[in-house]
Amino acid sequence: MVTEIAQIEVKPGTEKDFEAAVVKAKPLFQRARGCGGMELHKSVEKPTRYRLFVKWATLENHTVDFRGSEDFQAWRGLVGQYFVAPPDVEHTETVVS
Template sequence: MILEVAVLNVIPGQEDEFLKAFSKAQDIISKMVGYHSHQLKRCIEHASQFILLVEWEKLTDHTIGFRESKEYQEWKGLLHHFYDPFPTVEHYTNIEKADESLISHI
């Protein structure tokens, strides 16, 4: 399982419109191959900042399957004009067994 993490900085004053558009966009992503779940969270300290967490089966389900699809063009049209700057998107994987070298740095 892969976790996509996107920090979304919405242009101040456009948060309500962004949330309306996201309610439509989430239907698009939820139908993609390899999609498992998503959460959109709003920052308490900065009301125009959101974080999107999407679980994918494989990295390529997001980077190729979704981003190279016609559905992505619809997603992009609904959401991308709300961002400034454009989102940082990174991918994470689970650590199955605690690694002693990681724990020693905590």
């Protein structure tokens, strides 16, 4: 299992619209190959900063299958207008639980 962590900065004043767009986009992740769920977290100290956590069965499920899909394009179409800059994305593996 691989966890994608995307740090997303949104334009001030668009937080609620961004959150609503992520709710609309949730089915895109739910039907993606290898996706085991997603969560969106909002920073308490920096209210325009979010972190998107997505569980993937394999790295390729995210980097190849999802990013190469029409659903990825739909995701970016729903949320991209709120981004200050492209998200900073990394992938992690659990080493201690």
